[in-house]
Amino acid sequence: MARLAAFDMDGTLLMPDHRLGDKTLSALKRLHERDITLTFATGRHVLEMRHLMGTLSLEAFLITGNGTRIHSLEGDVLYRQDLAPDVAEQVLHTTWDTEASIHVFNDTGWLTGQDIPALLEAHVYSGFQYQLTDLRRIPAHAVTKICFCSDHDDLCRLRIQLNEALGNRAHLTFSAVDCLEVLPVGCNKGSALAVLSDHLGYSMQECMAFGDAMNDREMLGSVGRGLIMGNAMPQLMAELSHLPVIGHCRNEAVSHFLTHWLDTPDLPYSPE
The missing domain is CATH 3.40.50.1000 (HAD superfamily/HAD-like)
Structure with missing residues (x-):
């Protein structure tokens, strides 16, 4: 049991x-x-x-x-556990070859630089919403995880880029076919x-x-x-x-x- x-x-x-x-x-x-x-x-x-x-x-x-x-x-x-500041800094300040939108999570909530109302459909019953902000101004020591949202093929190409740049300094995973996440090691x-x-x-x-x-x-x-x-x-x-x-x-x-x-x-x- x-x-x-x-x-x-x-x-x-x-x-x-x-x-x-x-x-x-x-x-x-x-x-x-x-x-x-x-x-x-x-x-x-x-x-x-x-x-x-x-x-x-x-x-x-x-x-x-x-x-x-x-x-x-x-x-x-x-x-x-939060992302290492150098990892958060690199992910947020690098220009990646992708069409994906970027989303940052920390203890204050969900932060993004793009207004994409369709993403709120998954949160309709809780009312949870993102906060629009300039992601480059977020303190690197206060980032829990970073998510990229796009079609799966685009995210697969992005994952190769992230792996090459970050190596073993982060854990990458698909939480859905259209969402690739950058998480702390382990x-x-x-x-x-x-x-x-x-x-x-x-x-x-x-x-x-x-x-x-x-x-x-x-x-x-x-x-x-x-x-x-x-x-x-x-x-x-x-x-x-x-x-x-x-x-x-x-x-x-x-x-x-x-x-x-x-x-x-x-x-x-x-x-x-």
């Missing part, structure tokens, strides 16, 4: 309209009633996640910013979940985790039971081909799997 359950948000718990379905919410509450600790492991900002947790009346630990922050049930910071959801598990006195074998994108790879590959969404990125399915695929987020596949796991754990699971 798992003692800690970790969930990605976008493309996993959330349906394509960025809403948490009633069946999913009910299944999460059933886990809580079984004394299984919940944690939400997401690229979203802690300010947004706190708001969502309040509206959903859920009690969970928060792994946010793709592992750059961990917060307790009470909202205390258990772990934090920062990912898997390493953050290991920190949280140790804090709670659990082993990683006592954890289950759900995800759909490459930023979930380390987390899914390091827990006792990793589960991949049917709508997952092909690269994730290819790299973790030994893990089961449970179904699509549009059908609330997480709730379907959890209901089966709680009620009929000895029977084989069939995706919805």
Whole structure:
């Protein structure tokens, strides 16, 4: 029996309209009633996640910013890591060969230099918004992560540039097909979940985790039971081909799997 359950948000718990379905919410509450600790492991900002947790009346630990922050049930910071200032400086002040928009995250929120209303659609239910600012004026010591948003082919070309420039001074990952993130070295959801598990006195074998994108790879590959969404990125399915695929987020596949796991754990699971 798992003692800690970790969930990605976008493309996993959330349906394509960025809403948490009633069946999913009910299944999460059933886990809580079984004394299984919940944690939400997401690229979203802690300010947004706190708001969502309040509206959903859920009690969970928060792994946010793709592992750059961990917060307790009470909202205390258990772990934090920012980009090295020289990395943030180089990424923000280099002219990259890309069409991507640039987005900076720190403890104040989400900062960008371009007004792109379409990006707010993913945050419609929380009301979380970006702040327009001159990114070159942001202090380099106060940058948690940097995101580039564009089409996937453009971001793949950009990733080559970033790898050549940054080497092993940063961790690069796709949090979606159209979002490439620059994170601190060693920062990912898997390493953050290991920190949280140790804090709670659990082993990683006592954890289950759900995800759909490459930023979930380390987390899914390091827990006792990793589960991949049917709508997952092909690269994730290819790299973790030994893990089961449970179904699509549009059908609330997480709730379907959890209901089966709680009620009929000895029977084989069939995706919805």
